[in-house]
Amino acid sequence: xxxxLCAVLNxxxxxxxxxxxxxxxxxxxxxxxxxxVGVCGSDIHYFTHGHIGNHIVRSPMILGHEAAGEIVALGxxxxxxxxxxxxxxxxxxxxxxxxFCRSGxxxxxxxxxxxxxxxxxxxxxxxxxxxxxxCFPLPNNMSYEDGAMMExxxxxxxxxxxxxxxxxxxxxxxGSGTIGLMTLEAARAAGASTRFAIDIADYRLDHAKRLxxxxxxxxxxxxxxxxxxxxxxxxxxxxxxxxxxxxxFETAGSLITTRNVLAATRPGGVSVLxxxxxxAMVELDIVSAAxxxxxxxxxxxxxxxxxxGIALASSGQVxxxxxxxxxxxxxQVEEALQFADQRKDIALKVMVDVCD
Numbered sequence: 001x002x003x004x005l006c007a008v009l010n011x012x013x014x015x016x017x018x019x020x021x022x023x024x025x026x027x028x029x030x031x032x033x034x035x036x037v038g039v040c041g042s043d044i045h046y047f048t049h050g051h052i053g054n055h056i057v058r059s060p061m062i063l064g065h066e067a068a069g070e071i072v073a074l075g076x077x078x079x080x081x082x083x084x085x086x087x088x089x090x091x092x093x094x095x096x097x098x099x100f101c102r103s104g105x106x107x108x109x110x111x112x113x114x115x116x117x118x119x120x121x122x123x124x125x126x127x128x129x130x131x132x133x134x135c136f137p138l139p140n141n142m143s144y145e146d147g148a149m150m151e152x153x154x155x156x157x158x159x160x161x162x163x164x165x166x167x168x169x170x171x172x173x174x175g176s177g178t179i180g181l182m183t184l185e186a187a188r189a190a191g192a193s194t195r196f197a198i199d200i201a202d203y204r205l206d207h208a209k210r211l212x213x214x215x216x217x218x219x220x221x222x223x224x225x226x227x228x229x230x231x232x233x234x235x236x237x238x239x240x241x242x243x244x245x246x247x248x249f250e251t252a253g254s255l256i257t258t259r260n261v262l263a264a265t266r267p268g269g270v271s272v273l274x275x276x277x278x279x280a281m282v283e284l285d286i287v288s289a290a291x292x293x294x295x296x297x298x299x300x301x302x303x304x305x306x307x308x309g310i311a312l313a314s315s316g317q318v319x320x321x322x323x324x325x326x327x328x329x330x331x332q333v334e335e336a337l338q339f340a341d342q343r344k345d346i347a348l349k350v351m352v353d354v355c356d
Contacts, residue, residue, distance in 0.1 A: 002021060002022060003019045003020060003021055003022060004019070004020060004021075004022045004125055004126035004127045005017060005018075005019060005125065005126050005330060005331075006018050006019070006020050006062055006124065006125035006126070007062065007063070007064075007124040007125065007330055007331075007333035007334070008060045008061065008062055009046060009047060009057060009060060009061050009062070009063050010060050011050070011060075012046075012047065012048060012049060012050035012057070013047065013048065014334070015047070015063075015333050015334035015337065016060075017331060020125070022126075022127045023127060023128070023129040024075075024129065025073055025074065025075035025078075025129045026075050026076075026129065027075055027076045027077050028075060028076075028077050028078060028131055028132055028133070029075040029078070029129045029130060029131055029132060030071045030073065030074055030075060030078060030081050030087075030129070030130060030131075030132045030135055031071070031072050031073035031074075031075075031127060031128075031129050032067075032069040032070065032071055032072070032087065032089060032127065032128050032129075032130055032135065033069050033070045033071075033072045033126065033127055033355060034067055034068075034069040034123050034125065034126060034127065034128055034354045034355065035068055035069045035070060035144040035147075035353070035354055035355050035356075036067070036068050036069070036143075036144040036145050036147065036148040036351055036352070036353060036354065037064040037065075037066055037067045037068075037122075037123045037124055037148055037351070037352045037354055038064075038066030038067075038148045038149060038151065038152065038324075038349050038350070038351055038352075039064070039066075039336055039337060039340045039349070039350040039351070039352065040064075040065060040066055040116075040151075040152070041177075041179075041253070042065075042116070042117075043063040043064060043065075043116060043122075043337060043340075044337055044340055044341045046061075046063060046116070046118075047063065047334075047337045047341070048341060053280070055117055055118050056118060057118050058118060058119070059119070061116070061118060061119070061120075061121060061122070062116065062121035062122045062123070062124050062125055063116045063122045063124050063333070063337075064115070064116055064122040064123040064124035064333075064352065065091035065114065065115035065116040065117075065122050065123060065151065066091070066123075066148045066149070066150075066151040066152065067088070067089045067091065067115070067122075067123035067128070067147075067148055067151075068086070068087065068088045068089065068138065068144045068145075068146075068147025068148045068150070069086075069087065069089070069128070069144065069147075069354075069355075070084065070085070070086055070087070071083055071084065071085045071086075071087060071135065072084075072127075074132075075129070075132075078132045080132060080133075081132045081135060085137055086137065086138040086144070086147065087135040087136055087137055087138060087147070088135070088136045088138055088147035088148070088150040088151075088306060088310065089115075089123070089128070089130055089134065089135055089136075090134040090135075090136065090150075090151075090154075090306050091114055091115035091116070091122075091123070091134075091151060092107070092112050092113065092114035092115070092134075092301065093112070093113050093130075093131045093133075093134050094106040094107075094109035094111060094112045094113075095109055095111040095112075098110065098111070104303060104304065105303055106303050107158075107300055107301040107302055107303040108300060114301075123354075124330065124333050124352060124354070125330075125354070126330070126354060126355060136150070136306045136307065136310060137310075138310065139310070139314040141314055142310070142313060142314055143321070145320075145321065145324050145351055146313055146320050146321055148351065149313070149320035149321075149323065149324070149349065150306055150309045150310060150313070150320075152178050152179055152182045152320075152349070153182050153185075153186070153305075153309040153312075153313065153318065153320055154301075154302040154305035154306055154309050155179055155182060155183075155274065155299075155301070155302055156179060156181075156182030156183040156184075156185060156186040157182075157186045157302065157305040157308060157309055157312075158299060158301070158302035158303065158305055159179075159183045159186060159249055159251075159272055159274045159299055160183065160186035160187050160189075160190045161305075162272050162297050162298075162299050163187075163247035163249065163270050163272045163297070164247070164270065165186075165187050165190040165191065165192050165246075165247055166190065166191060166246075167190070167191030167192075167193070168191065168192075168193050169187075169190075169191065169192045169193065169194075169245075169246040169247060170192065170193070170194035170195075170196075170232055170245040170246050170247075171184075171187045171192045171194070171195055171196065171245055171246065171247045171248070171249065172196035172198060172224075172228055172245045172247075172248045172249070172261075172264050173187070173195075173196065173197050173198065173208075173213075173248075173249045173251055174198045174224075174248070174249065174250050174251065174252055174257040174260055174261055174264075175198070175199060175250065175251035175252030175253070175254075175257060175275060176197050176198070176199035176201070176204035176205055176207065176208045177199075177204065177251065177252070177344070177348070178323055178348055178349050179251045179274060179275065180197070180199070180204075180208075180249070180251035180252065181197075181204075181207060181208060181211055181323060181348070182318075182320075182323075183249050183251055183274060184197055184208060184211055184212060184213060185211055185212065185318040185319065186318070187247070187249075188211075188212040188318075189312055189317055189318055192246075192247075193214075194214055194215070194231070194232070194245070195212060195213050195214045195215070196213065196214070196215045196216075196217060196224075196227075196228055196231075196245065197209070197213035197215070197216045197217070198216075198217045198219050198224045198257075198260075199216075199217075199218065199219070199252075200218060200219055200220045201218075201344070201345060202218060203345060203346060204348070205217075205218060207322070207323070207348065210322070211319060211322075215227070215231060219260075224260060224264070225260060225263055225264055228243070228244065228245060228264050229243040229244065229264075230243075232244055232245055232266065242266065242267055243266060244263075244264055244265050244266030244267070244269060245264055245265060245266060245269060246266060246269050246270070247265070247269060247270045247271075247272065248261040248262075248264045248265045248269070248270075248271050248272070249261065249271075249272045249274055250271070250272070250273050250274055250275050251274045251275045252275050253275030253276050253277060253278070254275075254277055254278075255277045255279070255282050257275075258273065258277055258282065258284065259284060259285065261273070262284060262285060262288070262289045262294060262296070263285070263288070265289075265292070265294050266292070267292040267293060267294075268292070268293050268294075269292075269294060269295070270294070270295045270297060271289070271294055271295070271296045271297065272297050272298075272299060273296065273297070273298050273299060274299050323348045323349045324348070324349045324351050325346070325347050325348045325349060325350070326339065326340075326347050326349075326350045326351065327350075327351050327352075327353050328350065328351070328352050328353070329352070329353055330352060330353070330354045330355075332352075333352055336350050336352055
């Protein structure tokens with residue numbers, strides 16, 4: 001077989017199926033037969049709006065970057081991988097030469113090639129040629145679905161790293177979608193003892209409780225901040241004006257949750273912005289944040305988290321399997337994107353089964 005099936009974003013709101021040549025792995029690359037790809041919020045945003053900030057879809061593009069599959073061919077100079085090996089694909093590879101790459105912060109490399117970010121194609125296709133060093137072997141007790149979930153888990157692990165979560169810390173995660181739940185599990189694995197999960201959907205909060213949240217709060221009535229202050233004020237032995245969590249995470253990507261994260265952080269604590277509000281310019285209470293000496297930390301993807309994520313999932317210390325709630329075929333990618341966008345009341349991670 002010389003060609004493969006691809007699901008191509010032809011224009012916002014329209015995905016078409018095309019046959020394209022199977023790529024040949026170059027030096028240092030492997031050819032991976034893609035098995036599973038998770039639908040990410042960025043995929044939905046490109047599908048519905050055609051852009052994310054300055055990243056604009058200017059020509060037909062293949063979406064999907066949460067991928068796992070099986071190596072079927074090796075390029076030259078590849079010694080550490082084997083045909084038949086099951087792998088999770090880290091979707092971004094970098095120059096390896098700049099100051100960011102050399103310091104270990106390769107996620108900040110200005111020359112990153114990242115799947116499904118214009119102009120680069122993603123993994124909603126049957127085969128991908130990818131650098132062998134960004135393909136991580138999966139233990140036998142992990143499925144292809146688990147492998148695809150390593151990408152959102154890497155985001156959660158990097159969030160906990162950015163927040164420097166330590167044993168005994170209190171944390172609050174605003175947003176209980178996939179990224180929020182992965183951040184919750186990462187904080188639990190890092191030793192956080194008091195773990196608030198905040199959302200407006202009971203379905204997601206129920207899942208957060210199963211994954212280790214010690215307190216779940218439906219914030220439709222705006223009660224989250226009062227509850228957090230009441231609980232943490234007792235443990236800190238101080239007045240409510242000085243209460244709050246050690247680390248608060250924004251994972252919902254909304255203005256109100258961004259504001260609440262700053263308000264929920266105790267004096268001297270850390271606020272981590274994992275998600276981003278839709279507008280670049282927002283009004284925040286910076287005076288209060290400065291007065292409390294809050295560290296506000298941004299996050300852009302992750303670095304060096306795949307081996308740790310695989311180790312945690314394989315050992316059972318984190319659960320990624322239960323987050324996969326719905327499956328669609330490669331031929332149903334458009335339907336999968338629509339479903340993930342419109343049915344957040346019942347869907348956590350929507351998975352595309354590219355090949356059985």
